Structure formats: structure tokens, C-alpha cells
Amino acid sequence: MSNDLALFIAGGASGIGAETAKLAVKRGFKAVIADHDIDAAKKIAATLGVRALAVALDVRDTKSWETALDEAFERMGGIDVLVNAAAVGYVGDAISQPEIEMQHMADVNFFGMVHGMRAVIPRFLEEGKGHIVNVGTVASYVPVAGQAFYAATKHAVRAYHYSVAIEHDESPISFSLINPTAGHAGQEREAPVELEAAAALPISAQGVESDEIAARVIAVCVRRAEDMRAQREAAERAASGGMPGWVRRIFWRRPSGETASGVKASRQRKA
Numbered sequence: 001m002s003n004d005l006a007l008f009i010a011g012g013a014s015g016i017g018a019e020t021a022k023l024a025v026k027r028g029f030k031a032v033i034a035d036h037d038i039d040a041a042k043k044i045a046a047t048l049g050v051r052a053l054a055v056a057l058d059v060r061d062t063k064s065w066e067t068a069l070d071e072a073f074e075r076m077g078g079i080d081v082l083v084n085a086a087a088v089g090y091v092g093d094a095i096s097q098p099e100i101e102m103q104h105m106a107d108v109n110f111f112g113m114v115h116g117m118r119a120v121i122p123r124f125l126e127e128g129k130g131h132i133v134n135v136g137t138v139a140s141y142v143p144v145a146g147q148a149f150y151a152a153t154k155h156a157v158r159a160y161h162y163s164v165a166i167e168h169d170e171s172p173i174s175f176s177l178i179n180p181t182a183g184h185a186g187q188e189r190e191a192p193v194e195l196e197a198a199a200a201l202p203i204s205a206q207g208v209e210s211d212e213i214a215a216r217v218i219a220v221c222v223r224r225a226e227d228m229r230a231q232r233e234a235a236e237r238a239a240s241g242g243m244p245g246w247v248r249r250i251f252w253r254r255p256s257g258e259t260a261s262g263v264k265a266s267r268q269r270k271a
Contacts, residue, residue, distance in 0.1 A: 005225055006030040008072050008079045010059055010116055011086025013040035016135055019214035020083055025051045027218060032072040032079065035086075059086045059112030065119040073123065081131045081221050082120045084113045094148035102149045109153035110160070117164060124173045131174040131224050133217055134161045140179050176220045180213045 007024050011017035013035035021031040025048040034057035035041040041054035055071050058064040072079055088108045090101040113134055124130025139151040140158040158177060165175035 004030075005080050005221065006032070006072075006076045006078060007081045007083055007221065008032040008034060008069070008120070009083045009085060010034050010057060010112065011084070013037050013044060013054075015085070016210045016213045016217070017083070017085035018044055019210040020085060020217045021052060022048065023211070023214050023218050024221075025049065027222075029218075030076050032068075032076060034068050034072070059084075059115060060107040062115050062119065065115050069119055069123065078127065079120070079123070080129070080225070081133060082116060083133045083135070083217060083221075084116050085135045085217075086112050087135070087137075089147060089150045091146055092149075093146070097149060105150055105153050109150070110156045113157055114160060117160075121164075121168070121173060125171060129172050131176065131221060133176045133178060133220060135213070135217070136161075136177055136179045138179060140177075174224045176224065178213065178216055178220065180216070 005024075007020070007029060009017045009021050009024075009031060012021045012031070012033035014037075017035070018033070021033050021044060024031040029051070031045075031048065031052045033041040033045050033052060033054045035054075036056070036058045038054060038056040041056075045052040045054040053072065053075055055068045056064070057068040069079070086108055088105055090097065090105060092098070092101060117132060117134075120130065120132065124132075134157060136154050136157050139147065139154040141155075142151075144151040158179075161175060161177045168175070
């Protein structure tokens with residue numbers, strides 16, 4: 001397939017995000033490494049060459065999203081995929097966990113994703129194409145003792161993802177939710193000033209590794225791009241008179257958002 005696919009990776013300077021950027025460039029794609037730790041992002045971009053770009057991004061801030069996307073669209077000539085990989089987790093009892101830890105998880109894990117989707121969707125609609133990949137975890141589906149609020153943020157990620165995918169079922173935007181069973185989340189490494197940075201623990205130190213999850217992210221990006229290309233080609237053939245109108249409409253219909261396992265958002269709506 002063509003090597004012009006450009007990925008904007010939020011949380012791209014560590015964990016899943018960093019591995020996704022490395023694999024994207026290895027596949028011949030472009031990678032925008034967006035992270036609040038701009039020095040770390042620049043170091044990774046420098047090792048990847050001209051197909052990588054580092055931009056500063058605080059996922060908690062809507063203005064930061066707009067500025068980062070403006071730079072990415074201008075310098076990369078457009079963005080095809082948004083990968084939301086930024087996340088942070090704190091272990092703590094549901095009753096005694098400090099409110100500041102809960103607020104930090106909500107701001108990064110949930111609202112960071114929300115801000116990103118709200119910022120990029122109008123741009124994708126204007127471009128007439130786009131793909132949003134959100135990285136969840138097994139906590140998007142099951143409760144996790146000792147990480148109650150973290151699990152709550154990931155449940156919220158899943159709910160918001162599918163709700164937005166349904167709203168845009170007839171748009172040219174695709175949606176994918178990756179839910180690894182375990183792994184190192186691409187997490188924020190700087191806690192609020194009131195917290196010790198060391199208190200932010202990896203979501204899981206065992207199970208699927210970041211590079212394996214990154215491979216799943218890239219695979220779903222490639223599959224979606226190939227599906228969209230095939231549909232456009234079919235639609236072009238149909239427009240030239242090669243197919244009846246009812247067949248043309250079938251080929252032109254955009255696939256609904258899907259998870260890594262291929263479950264369609266339109267099917268989730270009936271659950």
C-alpha cells in the first residue's frame with residue numbers, strides 16, 4: 001500500500017505511543033510524536049529521521065490540542081490517523097485514594113481523549129477522511145480492585161468512543177478501539193506538582209508488551225486504509241457506469257467503527 005499514511009500519536013514519547021511511532025516509521029509511514037515531554041519526543045523523532053515530527057501537547061488542554069494539530073497538519077501536509085495513547089494510572093483504595101490522583105486520571109485518560117477527538121473530527125470531516133484509534137485496556141470492560149477510578153476512566157473511554165462512532169456512522173471517519181489485555185500504557189510521566197512522580201505506576205508490568213500493542217495499532221490503521229481505498233476505487237468504477245445504483249451505494253458505504261477484534265460500532269448500538 002502507499003506509504004503516505006500520517007499518524008498523530010498523543011502520548012507518543014513513551015510506552016505504547018513511542019512504540020507505535022517507531023513501528024509506523026519502520027513501515028514507511030509518517031509519525032507525529034505529540035507529548036507534554038517535548039524533549040523526550042524530540043529525542044525519539046531524531047532517531048527516526050525526516051518522517052517523524054515532535055510537537056508539544058498537553059492532552060488536558062484544548063488550546064494545546066489545536067496548536068499541536070495546526071503544526072502537524074501544516075508540516076506533514078495532513079494527518080490520516082489520530083492515535084490516543086496517553087494514559088496515567090494510580091493504585092489506590094477507592095475510598096481513601098487522594099482526589100488529586102483521581103482528577104489527574106480523569107483529565108488525562110478520559111478528557112484527554114475527548115479533547116483530541118473533538119479537535120480532530122472537524123478537520124477530518126473537512127478533509128473527507130480520517131481514522132481515530134483510541135487505546136483502552138481490559139479495564140474498559142471489567143472492574144479492577146485497587147484501581148477503581150482508573151477502571152472508571154477506561155469504562156468512560158469505551159462509552160464515549162462508541163457513542164461518537166455511532167454519531168458519525170455515515171461520515172467518512174473510521175473509529176477503532178484497541179483493548180489490550182495488559183501492557184504498559186503510554187502514560188504521563190509527570191504527576192501534578194502536589195504528587196510524587198514515582199507514585200504514577202505502570203498500568204500493568206506483565207502481559208502484552210508495548211511493542212505488541214503498537215503492532216495491533218498499526219495493523220488496524222493499515223487495514224482501515226486498505227478498506228477505504230478499495231471502497232473509493234469501487235465507487236469510482238460505479239460512478240463511471242460500471243455498476244447499478246444500489247450496488248454503488250453498498251460499495252460506498254463506510255464501515256462502522258470497530259474494535260481490534262472487528263466488532264462494529266453499529267452492532268454495539270444494539271447491545
